[in-house]
Amino acid sequence: MQLRSVLKKTFIYGMSMALLAPSFSHAADSVAGTEQAIQLSRYLYNADFDTARAPIKPSWGNFQIVPEHLRPLYVKVQYQPFWVTSDGRPNELAASLRTLLLGAARHGLNPGMYWDATMENGYNSNNRASWVTFEMLASEALIRYATHLTTGRFDPNLIDDDIMFKRKKLNIDRLLSAIQSGAGNFINSIEQMAPTHPRYRDLMYMTAQLYDQKAAGGWETITSPGVQLKLGVKNPVIVKLRKRLNQMGYYVSDAGGQLFDQEFDAALRQFQAMNGLTADGVIGVKSEVLRALNVSIDQRIQDVALNMEKLRWLPENLNYNRNIFVNLATSEFRMTDQGQLKFYFKTINGQSFRRTPTMKDSLSSIVINPNWTVPESIAYKDKLPKLRADSRYLDKHNMVLMNKSLSQVIDASSINWRSVDEAEMNRYWIVQNPGYDNALGVVKFQLSNGDAIYMHDTNERNLFTESERHLSSGCVRLEKPLEVASYILQDIGISYEDLVSMVPSRVDDVRRTKETKRGFTPWEVYFMYLTAERGDNGQMRFINDGYGQDSRMARTLQNSVEEQGLTPKANERMGVIQVLGKAGEYQVFKKVKAVRCDTTTRGSCDAAVSFDLNVQTQLPEGNYLLSFENSMYPGFVQVRANAPVVVQLQTVATIQPVKASNGKYASSTYIVYRDFTSQIEQQKLLWEMFYMKRHMNRLEKDNYGALYLADAWSQDFVQRFNFDACSKLNTFAEPSSQAKEICSTWNNARSPNDLYPLFFDAKTGNLKEMWVTAPGDVLSFEHPRHLISAPIKGAGTVQAFEGAYKTLQTSK
Numbered sequence: 001m002q003l004r005s006v007l008k009k010t011f012i013y014g015m016s017m018a019l020l021a022p023s024f025s026h027a028a029d030s031v032a033g034t035e036q037a038i039q040l041s042r043y044l045y046n047a048d049f050d051t052a053r054a055p056i057k058p059s060w061g062n063f064q065i066v067p068e069h070l071r072p073l074y075v076k077v078q079y080q081p082f083w084v085t086s087d088g089r090p091n092e093l094a095a096s097l098r099t100l101l102l103g104a105a106r107h108g109l110n111p112g113m114y115w116d117a118t119m120e121n122g123y124n125s126n127n128r129a130s131w132v133t134f135e136m137l138a139s140e141a142l143i144r145y146a147t148h149l150t151t152g153r154f155d156p157n158l159i160d161d162d163i164m165f166k167r168k169k170l171n172i173d174r175l176l177s178a179i180q181s182g183a184g185n186f187i188n189s190i191e192q193m194a195p196t197h198p199r200y201r202d203l204m205y206m207t208a209q210l211y212d213q214k215a216a217g218g219w220e221t222i223t224s225p226g227v228q229l230k231l232g233v234k235n236p237v238i239v240k241l242r243k244r245l246n247q248m249g250y251y252v253s254d255a256g257g258q259l260f261d262q263e264f265d266a267a268l269r270q271f272q273a274m275n276g277l278t279a280d281g282v283i284g285v286k287s288e289v290l291r292a293l294n295v296s297i298d299q300r301i302q303d304v305a306l307n308m309e310k311l312r313w314l315p316e317n318l319n320y321n322r323n324i325f326v327n328l329a330t331s332e333f334r335m336t337d338q339g340q341l342k343f344y345f346k347t348i349n350g351q352s353f354r355r356t357p358t359m360k361d362s363l364s365s366i367v368i369n370p371n372w373t374v375p376e377s378i379a380y381k382d383k384l385p386k387l388r389a390d391s392r393y394l395d396k397h398n399m400v401l402m403n404k405s406l407s408q409v410i411d412a413s414s415i416n417w418r419s420v421d422e423a424e425m426n427r428y429w430i431v432q433n434p435g436y437d438n439a440l441g442v443v444k445f446q447l448s449n450g451d452a453i454y455m456h457d458t459n460e461r462n463l464f465t466e467s468e469r470h471l472s473s474g475c476v477r478l479e480k481p482l483e484v485a486s487y488i489l490q491d492i493g494i495s496y497e498d499l500v501s502m503v504p505s506r507v508d509d510v511r512r513t514k515e516t517k518r519g520f521t522p523w524e525v526y527f528m529y530l531t532a533e534r535g536d537n538g539q540m541r542f543i544n545d546g547y548g549q550d551s552r553m554a555r556t557l558q559n560s561v562e563e564q565g566l567t568p569k570a571n572e573r574m575g576v577i578q579v580l581g582k583a584g585e586y587q588v589f590k591k592v593k594a595v596r597c598d599t600t601t602r603g604s605c606d607a608a609v610s611f612d613l614n615v616q617t618q619l620p621e622g623n624y625l626l627s628f629e630n631s632m633y634p635g636f637v638q639v640r641a642n643a644p645v646v647v648q649l650q651t652v653a654t655i656q657p658v659k660a661s662n663g664k665y666a667s668s669t670y671i672v673y674r675d676f677t678s679q680i681e682q683q684k685l686l687w688e689m690f691y692m693k694r695h696m697n698r699l700e701k702d703n704y705g706a707l708y709l710a711d712a713w714s715q716d717f718v719q720r721f722n723f724d725a726c727s728k729l730n731t732f733a734e735p736s737s738q739a740k741e742i743c744s745t746w747n748n749a750r751s752p753n754d755l756y757p758l759f760f761d762a763k764t765g766n767l768k769e770m771w772v773t774a775p776g777d778v779l780s781f782e783h784p785r786h787l788i789s790a791p792i793k794g795a796g797t798v799q800a801f802e803g804a805y806k807t808l809q810t811s812k
Contacts (some may be wrong), residue, residue: 029071032078036086040132041079044071049657049794051667055588055703056136061118062712064588065136066703066790069143072172081131082179083138088131090123092183097138098123100187101145107194108207108305109153113713114145144713146175147702150193152312153715155701156358159556160549161779164359164449165313197318200311202534203304209540210301213247219297220244224290229283233260241283244293245271249539274535276330276543278467292542300532303542306553307532315360319524324363326455326476328356328529329543331469333478335487343484348458348469348477352775353736355547356474358529361447363455364522366485368502369434369512370444373406374399375452378473380425387417399432406431434514435504442503443481446516447525455525457481470546476527491520548774555720566596566609568620575639578616579628581649584797586790587629589709595696596622599636602749603693616644625688627696630709631674631788631800632684649799652788653807657795669811670792671706673785677765678804685759685767686752694722699786706785721781725772732776739772 029050031041044067046053052068074080083094101115119141122134147170155167171193178189194200213219222244225237238258245252245267252267265281268289273279275292283289295303321339326332328349335343350356374383386393394401394412401412406429432438441457458477463469478484482503486496494517504512529549533541545551568574583590591610596619598604605625611617613628619639626633628649639645653672657665674681688696695718700710710716726743729735742758749755761768770780788805789798798805 029075030078032080034080034086036081036084036088036131037079040074040081040135043067043132043136044074044079046793049665049667051669051793054585054793054796055790057588057590057711063118063137064703064711065140069703070136070139073139073143073176076173076176081135083135084131088128090134093179093186094123094134094138096183096186097142100190101141104145105211106204106207107149108203108301108308109145109148113148114141116712140713142179143170143175146170146190146193149190150195150312150316152309154309154556156310156313158717158781159553160358161781162355162357163313163549164357167313168316195308195311195314197311197314197320199530199533200308203308203311203532206304206532206534206540207301207308210297210304214297214301219247219294221294222290224285224287226285228285229260231260231262231265231281234258235260238264241268241293248293249535249537270539273467274539274541276467295542300540300542302554303550304532306550306557307530309553309557310358310528310530313358314526314528318526323524323526325526325528327533328358328476328527328547329531329545330533330541333476333484335484337487342487343480345479346464346469347479348460348463348472350472350474351470352546352548353734353777354473356472356476356527357449357451357453358549359449359453359527361449361453361525361527362522363445363447363488363525364520365446365516365518366489366520367444367446368485368499368515368517369442369504370438370440370456371434371514372432372439374430374432375473376426379428379430380422382473383430384417384420384425387412387420391415391417394430397432398435398437399430402429402431403427404429434512436506436509441477441481442512443485443499445478445481445485455481468546488520488523489517492517546775548777551774552720552779557715558720566606566620572620573641574618575621575641576616576644577619577624577637577639577647578644579611579613579626579647579649581613581628581799582797583613583629584789584792584799586792586796587788587798588790589629591628593627593697594619594624594637595627595692596620596624596639597636597691599623599691602690605692608696613649625691625696626801628799628801629788630697630699630707630786631803631805632688632696633801634680634684634803635687647801650802651797652800652803652805653792653798655792655794655796655807665794667794667811668809670796670807670809671704671785671787672789672792672798672805672807673706673787675804675806676760676767676786680802681804682756682760682765683752684803686755689755689759690749690752694719701784704787704791706787707783708787708790718783721769721771723772725774725776729772729776732774735772735776736778738778739776742770742772742778 029041029045031037044053052071055064055066057064083090083097085091098115102111104111104114119137122130122137125134151168151170156163156165174193178186178193181189220240222237222240225235227235229235229238236258238260242252242254242256242264250267250271252263256264269279269281272289277288277292322337325334326347331347331349333343333345333347334341391413401410402408403410404427410428436442437459439459441459443457445455447454453474455476455478463471464479482496482499486494486499489499502512502515504510529547531543531545531550535541579592590613592613594609596606609619621640623636623638626637626647633647637645637647655670658668660666676682676685698710698716699707699718700714701707701717702715707717723743723746726746729739729743745754745758758770759767766782768780768782770778773779788800791810
């Protein structure tokens with residue numbers, strides 16, 4: 001259905017009846033005296049409660065308009081429209097907005113999330129009475145785009161449990177300033193809101209290159225020649241390899257043709273070194289080089305987009321002229337001072353199961369000749385097996401056993417290590433004394449986090465020659481620690497020569513005294529996991545996703561719209577179902593969703609069907625799970641021919657307006673949500689996970705801060721939580737014992753209740769979802785509340801299927 005044919009009748013007039021019935025007074029918000037401003041304010045502002053109106057979702061579109069998002073922008077201009085002329089036509093600024101949003105791909109964003117057919121139809125509509133619809137849609141799209149551009153599409157610490165960045169907030173004043181800059185300056189003003197980090201600009205350049213190459217025909221697949229390629233060999237495939245290396249910025253002339261000559265060897269070794277491969281100048285029959293070169297150009301575009309997303313997590317006030325930046329994916333250290341690169345060398349970072357966190361931190365103290373207190377997890381997993389094998393292990397490695405208060409040394413030989421379990425092991429600390437062979441080396445860069453993550457020297461200095469250097473237990477080991485330490489400590493008068501004289505060496509491993517140095521200007525430190533970069537000479541770099549962070553992000557950011565519609569099979573009998581009830585004003589979607597499942601086979605469910613309340617709907621015979629506004633019916637509903645089914649919603653919350661002493665209504669906000677500590681709500685979730693093997697609804701949390709139904713423009717939060725990895729667990733190098741246990745529970749479940757340990761805390765009953773992910777470990781997230789309505793402003797009712805629900809006042 002075309003937008004122009006429904007806007008006026010369905011949206012404008014329909015909303016007027018529903019939304020404009022309350023008072024039109026504007027006691028709190030200041031409204032300009034134009035008719036357009038007055039009309040726009042009526043859709044966005046509820047004068048009775050001095051708050052934003054309820055969300056709007058037209059029946060003809062899978063999107064919603066959230067006045068609470070728009071009101072802060074419009075109240076600053078007294079509700080004057082931005083995007084239309086006085087006679088309701090899209091203006092020049094709207095044309096600039098269209099150009100901006102259709103070009104979102106240059107920032108690794110999907111233009112369809114901001115300017116789709118609905119927006120295009122509204123822009124081209126000849127129905128001038130529909131201006132208010134287009135006005136609000138345009139502002140919603142811009143706010144969504146600006147939020148994604150500046151803060152990211154998702155709260156980063158909900159992607160991975162070792163990402164420590166918090167999502168930033170959109171600067172609404174800066175956005176308004178960009179709008180008010182005029183059509184000629186608008187696009188540039190919004191562009192200036194994008195991250196300014198040099199690496200982000202590099203990735204924008206790479207994105208443009210990749211799209212240009214895709215438009216020119218893309219990348220040809222390079223088939224293995226079946227023989228090893230190395231210096232001196234001639235083979236036709238080398239011509240294709242030269243072309244691909246040039247496409248990726250590793251420039252080599254075509255003059256050598258099929259010959260593997262010195263120039264090609266140098267370019268290949270550079271490609272290998274910069275992409276995390278063994279730089280041996282050899283392409284084997286089953287080569288990691290060919291695997292890396294044959295990744296599709298579409299996948300590389302996505303890889304770059306994921307890394308642009310990560311760079312949006314960095315703070316706006318990042319000091320580009322003075323910082324320490326560690327790329328955890330490439331295992332590289334960069335130190336910049338006064339805008340100049342001072343150090344660039346190798347690091348050793350956390351293993352895939354002991355990942356170094358992605359985070360911002362600060363460095364304000366350096367420990368010379370540190371001792372090392374072994375973390376409990378390492379003591380149990382690494383040191384206990386060695387003590388069981390050799391009770392003198394600690395003595396041989398300059399270590400002592402101490403009590404938990406670190407006040408007493410304990411004789412390690414007096415303990416029967418074979419009988420020690422994890423609980424008893426945690427009664428002790430293992431401490432390694434200072435020395436050249438201390439695990440932290442001779443210098444430690446103390447960071448401010450509380451997780452014992454820091455940078456340091458190492459006693460395994462030979463490992464810096466490895467191409468794959470994810471080898472530590474979480475901290476970052478530096479290839480040139482003394483050089484960096486002395487550069488920092490020159491602030492307080494300590495030179496490189498001074499520092500060398502203070503620490504032991506291989507030939508002079510005399511025990512030294514631990515010293516902590518402070519007083520220098522603190523340094524910002526950033527640990528980022530970037531698998532795509534642009535080299536200094538324009539080379540494209542792509543690193544294998546050993547941490548699995550990219551794959552988790554890709555799953556999080558995928559936003560597929562759920563398949564809808566159930567086609568009856570041949571000769572299948574039909575039944576009738578009707579759900580009776582009345583949706584509350586703040587229940588946005590107002591649709592019943594039904595999913596038919598074969599209850600004899602796990603994971604055998606059909607596509608969903610949606611239908612209206614109070615309407616008799618024909619469905620094929622079967623057992624159905626039902627959902628309404630994120631509430632679920634407690635069990636299966638049997639639809640049978642000649643036996644109509646009627647289900648009644650229940651009123652589960654009624655919020656009454658409260659008058660203050662001044663006679664005005666209080667603008668309180670309430671949320672109504674599912675109580676997952678109750679058995680009935682727990683059972684509902686277990687049914688959908690057992691029979692559907694996924695959550696029944698697409699849910700998002702950006703609009704309301706808790707989980708509620710997602711529209712086509714919202715980022716789905718929960719569909720990434722699945723157990724697909726359990727089907728390929730044996731392909732992971734080292735799946736954790738917890739991952740194996742979880743997959744065993746998932747794969748061997750014979751009833752919904754068997755899945756209880758995967759979703760609920762045994763002590764509290766709280767919903768806490770665990771899922772297995774590459775590279776074979778487990779992530780665990782405690783879910784936000786599951787709303788069955790948008791937050792209620794002032795007053796309203798909520799209807800839902802039978803269940804257990806709670807109402808909470810969130811503001812007064």
